[in-house]
Amino acid sequence: MSNGASTPGQQNAQSQPSANQLMERLLGQLRGNPLVAVMIGGAAFIAIVVALLMWARAPEYRVLYSNLSEADGGSIINELDSRGIPYRFSDGGQALLVPGGQVHNLRLQLAEQGLPRGGNVGFELMDSQAFGISQFAEQVNFQRGLEGELSRSIESLGPVSRARVHLAMARSSVFVRDREPAKASVVVTLQPGRVIGDGQVSAIVHMVSSSVPDLATEDVTVVDQNGRLLSMPSANGRGLDGTQLDYVAEVERSYQQRIENILTPILGQQSVRAQVAAQIDFSRREETSERYGPNQPPNEAAVRSRQSSLNFNAGDDLAAGIPGALSNTPPGAALSPINLTLGEDEDGDAEGDPAQAGETPLQAINNLRQDDVVNYEVDRSVEHIQHRLGRIERLSAAVVVDYREERDEDGVWQRVPLSDAEVAQLERLIRQAMGFSQARGDEIEVVNSPFTREPEEGELLEWWQSPEIHSLALTFGRYLLVALGILLGYLLILRPLIKRYTQQPVLTTATAGGPGSALQVRVGDDEQESAESDGSQTDRDVQPYTKPKRKRKSSAYEDHLAELRELAQEDPRMIAMIVRSWMNKE
Helix, strand or coil, X not given: CCCCCXXXXXXXXXXXXXXXXXXXXXXXXXXXXXXXXXXXXXXXXXXXXXXXXXXXXXXXXXXXXXXXXXXHHHHXXXXXXXXXXXXXXXXXXXXXXXXXXXXXXXXXXXXXXXXXXXXXXXXXXXHHCCCCCCHHHHHHHHHHHHHHHHHHHXXXXXXXEEEEEEEEXXXXXXXXXXXXXXXXXXXXXXXXXXXXXXXXXXXXXXXXXXXXXXXXXXXXXXXXXXXXXXXXXXXXCCCCCHHHHHHHHHHHHHHHHHHXXXXXXXXXXCCEEEEEEEEEECCCCEEEXXXXXXXXXXXXXXXXXXXXXXXXXCCCCCCCCCCCCCCXXXXXXXXXXXXXXXXXXCCCCECCCHHHHCCCHHXXXXXXXXXXXXXXXXXXXXXXXXXXXCXXXXXXXXXXXXXXXXXXXXXXXXEECCCHHHHHHHXXXXXXXXXXXXXXXXXXXXXXXXCCCCCCCCCCCCXXXXXXXXXXXXXXXXXXXXXXXXXHHXXXXXXXXXXXXXXXXXXXXXXXXXCCCEEEXXXXXXXXXXXXXXXXXXXXXXXXXXXXXXXXXCCHHHHHHHHHHHHHHHCHHHHHHHHHXXXXXX
16 A cells, blocks of 8 residues: 555545634734724723723712611512612621612612511511410510510610510519519610710610519610620719719700800800809708697687586585484475575675575585686698709809900000909809809809910811812812723723734835945834833834945845845844735735
């Protein structure tokens, strides 16, 4: 078998080019066609421009909700997807961000649908109870609903992010010793950087105690997310809670503002400083007094009660004395006490004739007793006094007044002190403004002293320091950066590609032989240079290449050929561009 013979399969395999050959042909065609590179560069330039414009016009994202539960987060995301609103998550997924212009509208629209629910179950749990549920399960559901409603109410406070309430319901019993009161514990998670005041803690305690039967305020405990006890009965064991300290500060601030408000129109805004110290009595006292006054004269006294008693016993006719004949003799007839009148005449003799009566006066009046008791009303005064909580015991005010500014004879402003009469007048004004009480022991001290002039933080800012100017400059800088990026992309990418593949090289060859002959090759424009990726020379004007001086032993054609070979060795890229331009012409 001869070596020249080949099978049909081998001939087909030799006739079909491989994948590498096809790739090389395709790359060769792309390299040979300058429009492909220009199109690729133009597409890249347009993509960069579009990306920069989208970045410049991208909306500013703001927080819609933070620290959402998984159930609320899924419901809100589904609602945003149905509305076609873009959203994103912050680092760590702690906050849901939406475009800044739609934050308030979305919050109102989501709140209308009950989102976010906050993860707490309220009294709506009672709506889906099964028929025939046990009393224990019903009581548990009621307790869960009450805890959820209280948690929602506490979360509505500004500093509180989340809240959880635990209730121990009261247990009733027929025996008093077996009764157990209700107790409650509240765990609050505060917003980052926020604090909760003692007044707000007291409000939470009273709200929970008022919502649960048989729950006293002392049995409510409030704890924050750091485990710090907030519902303390007193502050640092001093017997003063936060509300009382706030009340003292408010009273002092009120009197301070009174003093400054009345002196500011006279002295100026920055020419008076006042401080007030108030002593407040927070003791709770009640007094009850009962006073009795002396009796008034009889003609003016009121009779409360009067009791009269008259007792008369006449001579007894019964036998008396030693038993015998004399003692058994009956007595004579005696006069009636009504008809008996005894008295004295003008001469002092007794009126009435005892002989006619048949008895002596002693025998006529045996026993007579008369009692008369009169009770008069006694003056009585009952006074019940309940002292006011937070009564001001004493006020002390210290006021410092700045010097007055006046012009001297030369017209220069100088600071001069106030006169004694002016200081006395200011002191009288302060007394009237703060309600000075000498009996209470109030004190006032007014001092006239020069102030140290320092720039205030609230001074009027310059126009270039205004936040509106900063925002406008930031927006303008963003668009300026986009324009600069477009300009740089055009100058560094698009324009060199266009220059490289659209302009043709011009070859100028001097045919005259001799030592002074020269070869000139010019590629592109005299004013433009395009850089290579490897840092090689750009398209430039090639200065005339002068043949080095040597002895001429050949013809002019050979000299030119040798010069071209040397030029090809020094700058092969330029020779390739010349050949390419010849091929494009064909």
